[in-house]
Amino acid sequence: MSDAHAARRERLREYCSASGADAALITRAANVRYLTGCPPLGAALLLTRDRAVLAAPEGAEPEEGGERQADPEVTRLPVPAEADAASAAAEAAARLRVRDLAVEEHDLTVARHRTVARLAGTARLLDLDRAVERLRVVKDEYEIADLRIAAEIADQALGELLESILVGRTERHLAMELERRMIDHGADRAAFPVSVGTGSHSGLEQHQPTDRRVEEGDFLTVALGARYRGYGISTARTFVIGAAPAAWQVELHRLVFHAQRAGREALGPGVEQHVPDDAARSILQAAGHAEHSVHALGHGIGLENREAPRLGPADMGKLDNRVPVTVGPGVHLPGRGGVRIEDTLVVRPPEEGGPELLTITTKELLAL
Amino acid sequence: MSDAHAARRERLREYCSASGADAALITRAANVRYLTGCPPLGAALLLTRDRAVLAAPEGAEPEEGGERQADPEVTRLPVPAEADAASAAAEAAARLRVRDLAVEEHDLTVARHRTVARLAGTARLLDLDRAVERLRVVKDEYEIADLRIAAEIADQALGELLESILVGRTERHLAMELERRMIDHGADRAAFPVSVGTGSHSGLEQHQPTDRRVEEGDFLTVALGARYRGYGISTARTFVIGAAPAAWQVELHRLVFHAQRAGREALGPGVEQHVPDDAARSILQAAGHAEHSVHALGHGIGLENREAPRLGPADMGKLDNRVPVTVGPGVHLPGRGGVRIEDTLVVRPPEEGGPELLTITTKELLAL
Numbered sequence: 001m002s003d004a005h006a007a008r009r010e011r012l013r014e015y016c017s018a019s020g021a022d023a024a025l026i027t028r029a030a031n032v033r034y035l036t037g038c039p040p041l042g043a044a045l046l047l048t049r050d051r052a053v054l055a056a057p058e059g060a061e062p063e064e065g066g067e068r069q070a071d072p073e074v075t076r077l078p079v080p081a082e083a084d085a086a087s088a089a090a091e092a093a094a095r096l097r098v099r100d101l102a103v104e105e106h107d108l109t110v111a112r113h114r115t116v117a118r119l120a121g122t123a124r125l126l127d128l129d130r131a132v133e134r135l136r137v138v139k140d141e142y143e144i145a146d147l148r149i150a151a152e153i154a155d156q157a158l159g160e161l162l163e164s165i166l167v168g169r170t171e172r173h174l175a176m177e178l179e180r181r182m183i184d185h186g187a188d189r190a191a192f193p194v195s196v197g198t199g200s201h202s203g204l205e206q207h208q209p210t211d212r213r214v215e216e217g218d219f220l221t222v223a224l225g226a227r228y229r230g231y232g233i234s235t236a237r238t239f240v241i242g243a244a245p246a247a248w249q250v251e252l253h254r255l256v257f258h259a260q261r262a263g264r265e266a267l268g269p270g271v272e273q274h275v276p277d278d279a280a281r282s283i284l285q286a287a288g289h290a291e292h293s294v295h296a297l298g299h300g301i302g303l304e305n306r307e308a309p310r311l312g313p314a315d316m317g318k319l320d321n322r323v324p325v326t327v328g329p330g331v332h333l334p335g336r337g338g339v340r341i342e343d344t345l346v347v348r349p350p351e352e353g354g355p356e357l358l359t360i361t362t363k364e365l366l367a368l
Numbered sequence: 369m370s371d372a373h374a375a376r377r378e379r380l381r382e383y384c385s386a387s388g389a390d391a392a393l394i395t396r397a398a399n400v401r402y403l404t405g406c407p408p409l410g411a412a413l414l415l416t417r418d419r420a421v422l423a424a425p426e427g428a429e430p431e432e433g434g435e436r437q438a439d440p441e442v443t444r445l446p447v448p449a450e451a452d453a454a455s456a457a458a459e460a461a462a463r464l465r466v467r468d469l470a471v472e473e474h475d476l477t478v479a480r481h482r483t484v485a486r487l488a489g490t491a492r493l494l495d496l497d498r499a500v501e502r503l504r505v506v507k508d509e510y511e512i513a514d515l516r517i518a519a520e521i522a523d524q525a526l527g528e529l530l531e532s533i534l535v536g537r538t539e540r541h542l543a544m545e546l547e548r549r550m551i552d553h554g555a556d557r558a559a560f561p562v563s564v565g566t567g568s569h570s571g572l573e574q575h576q577p578t579d580r581r582v583e584e585g586d587f588l589t590v591a592l593g594a595r596y597r598g599y600g601i602s603t604a605r606t607f608v609i610g611a612a613p614a615a616w617q618v619e620l621h622r623l624v625f626h627a628q629r630a631g632r633e634a635l636g637p638g639v640e641q642h643v644p645d646d647a648a649r650s651i652l653q654a655a656g657h658a659e660h661s662v663h664a665l666g667h668g669i670g671l672e673n674r675e676a677p678r679l680g681p682a683d684m685g686k687l688d689n690r691v692p693v694t695v696g697p698g699v700h701l702p703g704r705g706g707v708r709i710e711d712t713l714v715v716r717p718p719e720e721g722g723p724e725l726l727t728i729t730t731k732e733l734l735a736l
Contacts, residue, residue: 082664082680105479106479109473109474110476110478111474127479176547176548183544
């Protein structure tokens with residue numbers, strides 16, 4: 001893997017050269033990880049034309065799921081515990097006589113930027129902006145392999161939960177059980193706090209589990225994601241509790257199912273980012289649920305839970321091959337509940353079979 | 369409680385007036401919570417001489433453990449999902465013709481600061497620095513009551529774990545069980561990921577639980593904290609597994625126990641911050657463990673896991689009454705393991721009985 005990291009650093013060097021910077025200071029955790037593979041928390045990377053210096057707190061362990069083998073091209077610069085790694089990297093830039101240092105202005109606070117400017121000697125600070133985030137959009141097959149495993153872990157945990165008794169258990173307990181099962185199956189950790197919403201809490205995009213217990217006749221929405229070697233996925237399903245779903249439940253579930261399928265089927269290289277959202281949203285709107293579905297359809301996912309590209313109604317860029325995205329429409333009827341169905345997929349061209357579905361748990365309306 | 373929040377805002381207004389700002393924009397989550405009690409994630413507070421405007425994402429739920437009743441003096445400004453609340457608050461500042469707006473330069477990124485400056489109309493941006501953090505150092509009795517409950521929750525979870533069979537279980541499982549038990553006992557959530565280290569992993573300050581199983585003869589270090597209504601505590605204990613601790617284990621545990629007691633007993637209003645660390649460290653040094661104990665003795669704790677004041681060897685300020693701090697020395701012998709013992713206490717004067725111990729689980733060397 002250290003070859004892949006070296007290749008990523010090389011692409012960033014090319015970007016820096018083209019934009020007039022002779023070095024870059026990377027502070028955003030996901031970006032440091034992308035470029036080095038094994039950063040402890042709080043690390044910062046100084047990348048010059050011929051060096052890669054990783055400033056990291058002394059004695060710190062690698063991040064969860066991080067690789068422990070050393071990357072031969074990366075020099076470690078130990079930083080005393082509680083000191084700022086970006087400051088140490090800035091001092092290294094001064095020693096290396098960096099002239100134009102590109103920094104991540106969307107990550108550095110104003111106060112930290114001031115300190116970096118002071119310590120970087122005669123270097124002039126430029127804005128690297130989201131250059132590394134842009135490199136991260138298209139994934140290589142190593143990254144996609146990790147995403148597949150993350151999806152498998154979430155599917156396993158969800159599958160086991162569906163075989164257990166749910167009535168009478170609280171949202172909080174179900175959420176914790178899913179989290180525990182994902183870790184049992186090898187996840188670094190949950191990609192985000194598991195959301196379990198039952199009854200009137202179902203169908204919400206981000207619901208914090210409460211002490212409400214699952215009851216007969218409830219919709220139950222579960223949203224979960226595993227993180228494996230740093231890479232996370234996200235999935236959501238909605239089920240009904242008890243043998244006989246009500247007519248409105250069957251109808252609403254079918255509607256969201258169709259909208260989600262339309263969104264998935266619209267994915268492809270070269271497709272404008274708003275097109276999958278349009279496809280899903282028009283189905284929900286035609287059924288009169290425009291105001292019950294406010295969020296963007298989905299977003300990129302990988303080292304961060306939400307990354308580029310966004311799949312919202314106003315997003316104009318084009319999708320690329322090998323970009324993992326979520327597709328997760330939902331309808332929530334205040335006071336009654338609702339349905340959310342979300343998958344993580346990888347954009348692939350039609351000749352490779354179209355979008356690759358990573359989260360394969362059934363999307364049928366199971367009556368549990 | 370909204371009276372207490374109003375009083376806190378009034379103190380911040382006085383600080384702003386004195387420093388020449390007619391308004392403050394608060395973006396740091398713990399600070400927004402301190403001043404309003406009920407912010408959803410991503411909220412920002414604009415505080416002018418006569419108004420408090422809370423910009424918050426539409427439909428967002430309050431943070432875990434947040435209060436749900438409205439504060440009559442706080443106006444809510446709904447912000448579209450995915451938009452930046454700080455930008456909305458900056459636009460409100462422009463409408464209210466703010467002239468000098470103090471912002472949190474240690475929290476705002478350079479990119480967000482630029483957007484705020486652009487949207488704030490003719491307002492000039494100043495640095496509020498850590499003014500709210502400084503207000504937060506001394507806690508009121510409401511806050512200390514929440515901290516007491518958080519400590520009780522962690523003690524209960526730990527007590528239950530000690531009654532169960534530990535040999536053969538993995539660090540990860542024990543950590544997850546502690547987290548679950550804290551939530552069962554009413555915690556909002558764990559204040560930080562529970563750390564369980566056994567055998568050669570024991571005695572480390574921040575150890576990520578692994579799949580290593582507890583074995584006879586191991587030291588077992590557990591570090592945990594509960595968060596209750598936003599307020600967190602931190603505690604650590606080290607036990608030995610099996611009936612007969614080795615002589616080196618008894619000796620090392622006794623040493624850290626004495627160092628920790630010396631640190632606790634040195635706490636008091638008016639005491640310089642480095643004094644408790646000196647007291648503990650000199651005992652470890654006299655026993656030849658200078659290089660095995662690198663961290664500061666402790667730090668303030670409350671809405672954030674680490675807040676002012678820090679109790680390190682070079683910290684020169686003085687402790688105040690009613691400041692909750694951690695006291696947690698440790699010794700780790702690479703390859704063998706070690707001992708950490710940490711409490712959360714509230715600084716109190718001798719006439720009130722001295723430091724108030726919140727985390728009351730025994731610090732004896734239990735053989736489990």
